[in-house]
Amino acid sequence: MxxxxxxxxxxxxxxxxxxxxxxxxxxxxxxxxxxxxxxxxxxxxxxxxxxxxxxxxxxxxxxxxxxxxxxxxxxxxxxxxxxxxxxxxxxxxxxxxxxxxxxxxxxxxxxxxxLKRCKYRFDTDRIESMRVTKYRDTSGVGVDEYNKVFDVIDLTSVKGQRDYALFLLFWSNVLRRCEIAKLKVGDFDYHSSTLRIYGKGKGNDDTVVDLNEMVADSISNWLGCRYNLKPSDPLFIALDFHNSGHQLTGDGLYAIVRKVCERAGIRKRMSPHRIRHSGITDALDLAHGDYRKVQHLSRHADPRVILAYEDNKNQYQLELTNKLASRVGKRRNPK
Incomplete structure (x- = not known):
């Protein structure tokens, strides 16, 4: 033992x-x-x-x-x-x-x-967690840079219809890739322009988000490329030879974003989460800094996360650092 x-x-x-x-x-x-x-x-x-x-x-x-x-x-x-x-x-x-x-x-x-195999508890008083200074890299790309992806998407192809809907949805609703990977056909309601999404992890928590009409149309057009759909079918599927018809995973979504953005000539390495960062940053401009509105969009539980985006966007720290530095370092009586 x-x-x-x-x-x-x-x-x-x-x-x-x-x-x-x-x-x-x-x-x-x-x-x-x-x-x-x-x-x-x-x-x-x-x-x-x-x-x-x-x-x-x-x-x-x-x-x-x-x-x-x-x-x-x-x-x-x-x-x-x-x-x-x-x-x-x-x-x-x-x-x-x-x-x-x-x-x-x-x-x-x-x-x-x-499992009724253990009788003790983790002693949180004795074993304290370490204090962590959080840093969030909220850098992304501007809307003009992001729009380059739509120049390389071929809307005459089935793959292009899928990717067009994906890239619109990623930006306009700033969804996480794990949220998109869980979507079923039945989660999309074209008539009300809504989408039911499920949170991170494997819980059953869900929420209904509103869609822009153009985004709803793009999803409807993508579904129109498929046949004999059931509500339980995945909303977004793979189209490559080996995985065709299977639900797109988080890794699959990452690969699509990376390849399309590289083909569009976007120099920054892109990912679904970087698109989310970019959309949230752009939303702060459109909301004139009203972070509570942006919090409803991004569904962050902690509003302080949005403030990190605001600081990153406006570089408040650098602005004050430059002003402070300009006031010191000068020799009063140089020899």
Missing amino acids: LNINTQGTITHQGGQLAALAGELQFSSDFLSELQQKAHTTQRGYAGNIKLFFQYFLNREPTRSDVTEFWGLDEESANTLILKFKNYLVSSGRKSATINRYLAAIKYLIKAGRN
């Missing part, structure tokens, strides 16, 4: 654990719990938890390791987590990185409790 020695590390006493090198051998129950998270979160949590076990065991974790970790008492388990956090701090990991590791371990414990 797994125990803690006097140095606070895990040791293996008796029994032979089946180590499958190179693979994450978490229990199927835990993997089922983990599937409630978005794919990127799944991969991140699995990798973070793997390194947590590797730090103590010096090998790949097994199903038995996870089960035995869940079976520890509260003091022992939280001592391990605190030792791991101290290791991350001493090795120079960034605060945000350390917090991601702690979030993964906290989720592992939560999953164990949900």
Whole structure:
């Protein structure tokens, strides 16, 4: 079984654990719990938890390791987590990185409790998260630069109809790629010019957003290129040889944006999220700085995020830095 020695590390006493090198051998129950998270979160949590076990065991974790970790008492388990956090701090990991590791371990414990395999809790009073200074790169492209994509989209082709609708929707409703990747035909209502979108992760939270008539027409024209549609069919599908007919994934949307923008001659490396940044920045101009209106558009829970876009757009910090610098540094009595 797994125990803690006097140095606070895990040791293996008796029994032979089946180590499958190179693979994450978490229990199927835990993997089922983990599937409630978005794919990127799944991969991140699995990798973070793997390194947590590797730090103590010096090998790949097994199903038995996870089960035995869940079976520890509260003091022992939280001592391990605190030792791991101290290791991350001493090795120079960034605060945000350390917090991601702690979030993964906290989720592992939560999953164990949900499965009735773990009786203790993550001690948040003893194991505090690191303070993080947030930085958001909200740089994007201007509307004139973005409009170059429509010069290279061929509206006489099915692919062109799809891409035209996608690029209009990305900009005008500043949607996230994960939101577009979840859309079904039944989520689109042409008569009311609305679209039902689902939030990040795998939750069922949804909201209805209004569409500009031109955007609604473009989506309708794209759907008109397809046959025998059902409400459960994906709204946007792949058209390449290997994936034709399958729902566009987040990675697929990223690839489309990158390729079309490169073909349009946009020099900045573009992504769905950079289009979102660009649209939000342009919306701030159109709303004359009314960040609350823009918050309704972007659906950010925290209005301070919008203020970061405002500062990036107007470069308030640089403006004041230049004014302050102009007032100092001059020698009063040069020799």
